[in-house]
Each structure stands twice: as structure tokens, then as C-alpha cells.
Amino acid sequence: MRQAAPENKPCKFCQKSFEPNRDWQDFCPGDKCRNAYHSIRRNFVAAFNVLAAEVSETAKSKGWKKSNDAEGLMLMVAELGEACTALRHGNPADNKIANFSGVEAELADVIIYIMNYAMLREYKIAEAVVAKIEFNKTRPERHGGKLF
Ligand SMILES: [Mg+2]
Ligand SMILES: [Zn+2]
Numbered sequence: 001m002r003q004a005a006p007e008n009k010p011c012k013f014c015q016k017s018f019e020p021n022r023d024w025q026d027f028c029p030g031d032k033c034r035n036a037y038h039s040i041r042r043n044f045v046a047a048f049n050v051l052a053a054e055v056s057e058t059a060k061s062k063g064w065k066k067s068n069d070a071e072g073l074m075l076m077v078a079e080l081g082e083a084c085t086a087l088r089h090g091n092p093a094d095n096k097i098a099n100f101s102g103v104e105a106e107l108a109d110v111i112i113y114i115m116n117y118a119m120l121r122e123y124k125i126a127e128a129v130v131a132k133i134e135f136n137k138t139r140p141e142r143h144g145g146k147l148f
Contacts, residue, residue: 006020006021007023008020011027011030012027012033013028013032014028014032016028024137041130044126044129048115052116052119052126053119055116055119056120072113072120073117076110076114079106079113080110082102082106082109083103086101086103091103
């Protein structure tokens, strides 16, 4: 079945109204805007990888060695648990970085663990994030009728 053509919408870069080919297309096909679309993704990957290297250096300098796979993954789960605990207490300011709530700080920990994990195992996580963002746009409603 052919899908209805998506409505016109403003380009996220130049704000001009355009008719997207797919309803998730955020940038008009102009060269500048298409390049913006790609450079945002390239910059994300580059920034993630630079920060991941920094995270890994800091961890090493603090005496942390590469943990095994189960430990590495479980530490991420533990940080999610800390985020949940912060919510149970009303999400107060974090006690280490007081400008941020507990949930913000604990989810930051998850990402930091992911960065170190990616770095130590040479996983292309940032690239996978970009690929998955695009893939998710192609999935059916509720990914084929899942309940939640
Ligand atoms: Mg934590
Ligand atoms: Zn544009």
C-alpha cells in the first residue's frame, strides 16, 4: 500500500518549507542543508570518540583495568539503578555535580561507562547510534504492534 506523501515542513537548517521524501526527513535537499545534516552526525561521532578516549584515559589513570564483558555491562545497569533510586528520592541535586539532578548525573554515568566500554573494545558505538536513529525512522507503528 502506498503511503500518503508527507506534509511540507520547515527545514531544520534553513527554515524554508519543503516537501520531504520521507516523513522523518528534517533537512531540505539544498546542498547546505544536506551537508548540515551530515556534518551534525559526523561531529557527533567525532566528539563522542574524542570524549571516549578522554574517559578511558581518566579511568586508566585511576587504576581501573578493563573489566570482563559481564562486569562492564552490569556496571551500566548499576548506574541505571542509581538513576531509579534518585527518582525514588524525588530526584534531588546530585551530591558530586550539584548543578545537575541525580537522574542527569546517573544517566551521564551510564554514557561514560558506555564510552569506556566502546573505547576498550573498539566498538563503533557513536556510528551505531547514528545508524540506529535512521533505522528507527523506518520502523512501523509501535514497531509492529508491540504493547509498550
Ligand atoms: Mg553513579
Ligand atoms: Zn534547508
